[in-house]
Amino acid sequence: SIAHFSTGMHPMWQGPLVAPGGNRQSPIDIRVRKSVFDPHLKPLTPDYDPGTCSQIWNNGYSFLVEYDDTTDKSILKGGPLEDNFRLCQFHFHWGESNAWGSEHTVDRRLFPAELHMVHWNSNKYRRFEEAVMEENGLAVIGVFLKIGKRHEGLQKLVDALPAVRHKDSVVEFTRFDPACLLPANIDDYWTYAGSLTTPPLTEAVTWIIMKQHIEVSHDQLAVFRSLLFTSAEEEVQKSMVNNFRVQQPLRGRTVRSSFT
Numbered sequence: 001s002i003a004h005f006s007t008g009m010h011p012m013w014q015g016p017l018v019a020p021g022g023n024r025q026s027p028i029d030i031r032v033r034k035s036v037f038d039p040h041l042k043p044l045t046p047d048y049d050p051g052t053c054s055q056i057w058n059n060g061y062s063f064l065v066e067y068d069d070t071t072d073k074s075i076l077k078g079g080p081l082e083d084n085f086r087l088c089q090f091h092f093h094w095g096e097s098n099a100w101g102s103e104h105t106v107d108r109r110l111f112p113a114e115l116h117m118v119h120w121n122s123n124k125y126r127r128f129e130e131a132v133m134e135e136n137g138l139a140v141i142g143v144f145l146k147i148g149k150r151h152e153g154l155q156k157l158v159d160a161l162p163a164v165r166h167k168d169s170v171v172e173f174t175r176f177d178p179a180c181l182l183p184a185n186i187d188d189y190w191t192y193a194g195s196l197t198t199p200p201l202t203e204a205v206t207w208i209i210m211k212q213h214i215e216v217s218h219d220q221l222a223v224f225r226s227l228l229f230t231s232a233e234e235e236v237q238k239s240m241v242n243n244f245r246v247q248q249p250l251r252g253r254t255v256r257s258s259f260t
């Protein structure tokens, strides 16, 4: 079942439930049987340099692992993309329980969490802030998380999270290879035209949602839930959970698949 916010709990960042005039909003439910196989979709070719990893920031919505995007050292090409996209950050969305937490769903199936790796079009724009306002400005890889065995690569990140417990906290974080969070098979994905799922909700995103999930342990995900939406000064501390947006209408869009 789709998670129900307790009465009236619509966190500020949900913003308008549907962006005014938006006909390509995200997230969506991916109806597998309605997706269209596109034989022209190429394999995705991420090429990340762990040396560009710089810090972790709690921005009050999620925690962002940020990368130096002043050069083309960590890039994403191929798949549905015509241009070269630079990795700028990755973050997650998760629930207060393992029963829900993802933003996208597959035939209504919810996952406990979803990883988003955010890239911007460095052929067409000079910085993220420009690209986020443009139609083909961003490419976001989505990976579903399931509860299972411990993810060894994730543990270095989990161990750093207590240092960014409160909103606006930042900690140095280096030499993390984001490729370790991708599933073994990145050739099977769905792709569609959508939007950011947090303000400004701009319709700038080519979404690339991996068919294969990754596994993390129950204890690892529990550390995500120990983060706070609130800054150290605020009297009432609020756990950072359920930081996902409600699903949006498809409005006639086609979801393409890279596999049959």
Ligand SMILES: Cc1ccn(O)c(=O)c1
Pocket: 116, 118, 140, 196, 197, 198
């Ligand atoms: C740029 C951006 C901002 C927020 N979220 O959730 C995203 O997935 C991407």
Ligand SMILES: [Zn+2]
Pocket: 091, 092, 093, 116, 197
């Ligand atoms: Zn996201």
